[in-house]
Amino acid sequence: MSDDSKPLNFIEHIVEEDLANNFPKEHLRFRFPPEPNGYLHIGHASSISLNFGLGLRYNAPVNLRFDDTNPAKEEQEFVDAIKKDVTWLGYEWDTERYASDYFQQLYDWAIYLVKKGRAYVDNQSSEEMAAQKGTPTEPGTESPNRNRSVEENLALFNQMKKGEFKEGTHVLRAKIDMASSNMLMRDPIMYRVLHKAHHRTNTDWCIYPMYDWTHGESDYIEQVSHSFCTLEFAMHRELYDWFLDQVYDEKKVRPKQREFARRNLSHTVVSKRKLAQLVENGVVGSWDDPRMPTISGLRRRGYTPESIRNFTETIGIAKRDNLIDVSLLEFQVRNHLNKVAPRVMGVLDPLKVVITNYPEGEEEWLDAENNPEDESAGSRKVPFSREFYIEKEDFREEANKKFFRLKLGKEVRLKNAYIIKAESCTKDTDGNIIEVQCTYDPKSKSGSGTEESLRKVKGTLHWVSIKHAVEAEVRLYDRLFTDESPDTHKGKDFMDFVNPDSLQVIKGYLEPHLKEAKIGDRVQFQRLGYFCVDPDSTSEKLVFNKTVGLRDSWAKIAEK
RNA sequence: UGGCCCAUGGUGUAAUUGGCAACACUCCGGUUUUUGGUACCGUCAUUCAAGGUUCGAGUCCUUGUGGGCCAACCA
Numbered sequence: 001m002s003d004d005s006k007p008l009n010f011i012e013h014i015v016e017e018d019l020a021n022n023f024p025k026e027h028l029r030f031r032f033p034p035e036p037n038g039y040l041h042i043g044h045a046s047s048i049s050l051n052f053g054l055g056l057r058y059n060a061p062v063n064l065r066f067d068d069t070n071p072a073k074e075e076q077e078f079v080d081a082i083k084k085d086v087t088w089l090g091y092e093w094d095t096e097r098y099a100s101d102y103f104q105q106l107y108d109w110a111i112y113l114v115k116k117g118r119a120y121v122d123n124q125s126s127e128e129m130a131a132q133k134g135t136p137t138e139p140g141t142e143s144p145n146r147n148r149s150v151e152e153n154l155a156l157f158n159q160m161k162k163g164e165f166k167e168g169t170h171v172l173r174a175k176i177d178m179a180s181s182n183m184l185m186r187d188p189i190m191y192r193v194l195h196k197a198h199h200r201t202n203t204d205w206c207i208y209p210m211y212d213w214t215h216g217e218s219d220y221i222e223q224v225s226h227s228f229c230t231l232e233f234a235m236h237r238e239l240y241d242w243f244l245d246q247v248y249d250e251k252k253v254r255p256k257q258r259e260f261a262r263r264n265l266s267h268t269v270v271s272k273r274k275l276a277q278l279v280e281n282g283v284v285g286s287w288d289d290p291r292m293p294t295i296s297g298l299r300r301r302g303y304t305p306e307s308i309r310n311f312t313e314t315i316g317i318a319k320r321d322n323l324i325d326v327s328l329l330e331f332q333v334r335n336h337l338n339k340v341a342p343r344v345m346g347v348l349d350p351l352k353v354v355i356t357n358y359p360e361g362e363e364e365w366l367d368a369e370n371n372p373e374d375e376s377a378g379s380r381k382v383p384f385s386r387e388f389y390i391e392k393e394d395f396r397e398e399a400n401k402k403f404f405r406l407k408l409g410k411e412v413r414l415k416n417a418y419i420i421k422a423e424s425c426t427k428d429t430d431g432n433i434i435e436v437q438c439t440y441d442p443k444s445k446s447g448s449g450t451e452e453s454l455r456k457v458k459g460t461l462h463w464v465s466i467k468h469a470v471e472a473e474v475r476l477y478d479r480l481f482t483d484e485s486p487d488t489h490k491g492k493d494f495m496d497f498v499n500p501d502s503l504q505v506i507k508g509y510l511e512p513h514l515k516e517a518k519i520g521d522r523v524q525f526q527r528l529g530y531f532c533v534d535p536d537s538t539s540e541k542l543v544f545n546k547t548v549g550l551r552d553s554w555a556k557i558a559e560k
Numbered sequence: 561u562g563g564c565c566c567a568u569g570g571u572g573u574a575a576u577u578g579g580c581a582a583c584a585c586u587c588c589g590g591u592u593u594u595u596g597g598u599a600c601c602g603u604c605a606u607u608c609a610a611g612g613u614u615c616g617a618g619u620c621c622u623u624g625u626g627g628g629c630c631a632a633c634c635a
Contacts, residue, residue: 007574007583035635070634126633133631137562140631171633181563183631192633211635234565235630261566261628272635314584316573318566321628325571328585338598373598404596413594446594453594460594527595554596556587 009317011050011228014258015058023225027253028060031224032086032093033215035067036078036199038272039287039294040085042308042329046263049312050228052091061094063222068100069214071198079199081287085295090305099214100200102221106209107161109217109247110172110190114153118246119190120146121156123170132178133186139179140186146175160193163206167193174213176242184239188212216240217247219255227255230262231319263315264323267479268293269487269494283498284480290534290545291480291502301477302522302532302547304340307333323485330548337522337530337547342370342377345415345462346510346525348474350389352435352466355420358386363467367447368416382511383468384417389509390463395436397425402557404459406436412459415526419444419457462526469509472542475534476504508544517542524550 008016019025030051034040040048055062064086068074086093113119122129122145134140148156160170172191180186190213195206219227227240240257248254264270269278270293278284278292288296298308311332315324345368363385371377395406406412411421420438428434443452480502487494510525517523522532529549537543 009573033635037635067635073634129633130631135562135631168633181630183563186631189633194633208633210633215635231565232629233635235563238564259565263572266571314572318573320566322572325586328572331585334597343595343597372593372595402596415594417594457594459596462595524595524597527597529597550595550597552596557596 010319011226011258011260011317012054012057015054015226018225018256025058025060027223027225028054028058029063029094029222029224029253030054030060030226030228031063031065031097031219031222033065033067033218033229034082035070035073036075036082037070037073038078038276039081039296041270041272041275041295042265042293042298042311043263043270045089045295045308046312046315046317047228047230048086048089048091049309050260050317052086052093053313054226055094060225062091063095063097063224064093065097065218065222066099067211067215067218068098068198068200069209069211071194071196071208074199076199081296085299088299088305089295089308097218097222098200099209099218100198102214102218103201103205103209105221106214106217107207110157110209110213111154113174113190113246114157114172115150116246117150117175119172119174120148120153121160121170122146122173122187123156126168133183134178136181136183142178143173143187146187157191160191160207161205163195165193167195169193172207174243176239182235182238184212184235185242188239212236212239213243216244216255216257219257220244220247220252223253224255225253227257229257229259231259232262233257234259259319260317261319261322263312264321264485265293265329266323266326266484267481267486268326269481271487274487274494277495278480278498281495283495290475291477293480300534301545302337302530303333304336304522307336310336326479333548334530334551337524339373340371341522341524341530343368343372343526344511344514344523345382345464346472346474346508346514346528346531347389347391347462347464347469348506348508348525348528349392350509351392351395351433352387353390353395353420353438353463354387354435355438355440356423357439360386362386363465366416366445380513382416382513383465384414385465385467387466388414388463389466389469390436390461392433394461395422395425395433397433405461406438406459411457412461413444413446413457415460415462416446417463418442418446419452419455462528464509464511466509468512470512470515470542472508472510472514472544474506474508474531474544474546476506476546478502478504510542514542522547 032051052062132141171189173187176185178186191207194208237257288300290301311329365381368382369379399407406422408422418440420440423437425433425436443450481497482499483497486497517533519533530547531544534543534545
């Protein structure tokens with residue numbers, strides 16, 4: 001495999017080491033286990049790439065497992081969205097599983113634990129139990145219910161299951177060690193009463209297993225060999241192993257939990273809870289708002305699956321805290337779109353230009369290359385006429401030598417058209433330039449092969465013939481937060497850093513064939529950036545999203 | 561005051577059993593260019609600190625320092 005040449009991350013080293021220690025390769029199995037309580041985001045993309053990448057690398061199955069043990073938060077809508085996103089990213093799971101598929105098995109095992117004296121029913125309030133829990137530096141105290149008889153526990157647990165108790169009154173706890181230095185080992189809760197309908201099991205159950213009791217056992221049931229999760233679960237590993245010990249059969253694969261650091265992206269938040277807050281508070285329109293770091297948001301923004309996969313590959317996986325600069329993500333989408341996006345012309349901040357020596361009423365259709373990076377993309381025709389738009393910032397009455405664009409008395413090349421020279425301009429009463437008058441060199445037509453057409457002029461501008469222009473709504477996006485790490489400031493809420501100007505809606509003028517553009521189409525507006533057609537687009541009204549700008553070295557020069 | 565994890569350029573990751581600190585991005589400078597895009601070339605680190613082991617330490621040991629996580633009937 002070509003993968004062999006690439007350096008391994010620490011997770012791959014762990015797998016390699018297990019293989020070297022005679023773990024059978026055919027027993028390798030992985031899983032991606034989202035809770036269906038929200039949409040997947042760029043952080044999940046790393047986990048998805050890790051697990052499915054391992055599956056590809058070792059030709060091992062990868063399950064998509066929904067960790068659906070909390071009916072209060074989970075919905076079918078999210079299950080569907082997650083499946084769509086994983087598929088869109090280009091991965092195929094072996095089998096689709098649900099933790100809820102295992103509710104009966106988990107229940108049977110719980111009974112087994114009760115019978116072994118390893119679990120008991122506690123009917124104290126959560127406050128009482130919290131008080132007995134102790135602190136990281138002080139041991140906890142044992143519950144008065146800790147030594148109930150097996151018979152009594154069995155009866156109580158049965159009553160819990162039958163719905164005879166109200167929520168919050170009874171729980172099943174593992175009997176471990178109230179003095180453990182690991183708070184999670186201080187008799188953790190295995191089951192709670194929840195009189196809520198579940199999106200899959202409906203009202204079959206009114207007791208639901210907790211994460212810790214569910215996750216490792218689910219891995220075990222599925223015979224997952226390596227269970228990877230984020231660092232905040234590191235302390236859970238001891239409990240994961242303890243629960244496994246209770247039911248483990250030596251002849252089976254024993255799953256191994258290992259942890260990696262969550263990927264943090266600059267100028268955004270990567271947490272389902274916080275992203276949900278942005279939606280609920282109306283900061284963004286929806287989970288798939290193009291400003292969101294969700295997979296669906298990035299998709300709508302115009303990102304390609306390839307660019308996201310390349311991103312996760314280049315940022316890698318490790319255990320240290322990180323804040324990945326968004327420029328690494330932007331590079332990947334530019335890099336991919338540069339190769340595949342057709343070039344077109346669009347003017348977003350129009351200034352009218354009139355060629356005084358071009359015949360009135362005349363028009364010609366000029367050849368334009370679709371993609372200089374891809375000869376097979378061919379060419380198209382664009383209409384040229386006496387009056388057209390250029391960008392306002394592409395004209396100045398006077399400017400220094402670094403300004404390669406149109407200025408009075410100087411020439412520029414119009415992309416795929418003629419060389420023009422600015423002769424004069426007119427202004428409104430406020431002094432704003434509203435029109436530029438030019439002359440053109442009729443022999444300088446692009447591709448005509450004449451001596452004049454081969455002349456070198458410093459600047460090349462994009463333009464759109466006014467008579468032929470198609471209007472479109474264009475949505476420009478800026479970073480969602482003004483701070484690079486909005487949720488890491490103690491005493492400050494991440495919402496305080498929301499960028500009030502993250503969305504700007506303008507009108508653009510595009511070359512006419514864009515009228516045929518379909519939802520999801522991605523193009524490069526030459527000299528401006530990459531844009532895609534938003535799902536809001538209709539046959540009457542085109543809507544484009546700006547995915548990302550081109551690298552802009554002029555902006556840096558202009559700043560100085 | 562307890563336990564667990566982590567520390568390599570501006571950012572993210574690499575570095576066979578200890579053996580010339582590498583790759584990508586960014587920044588800065590340059591070449592090419594009918595996109596100030598692309599492509600190409602170049603500059604930017606004595607690996608948190610102090611000791612120790614060793615012919616040799618980013619890697620092993622000790623002690624610091626800094627950061628993260630742990631007391632939801634969430635996952």
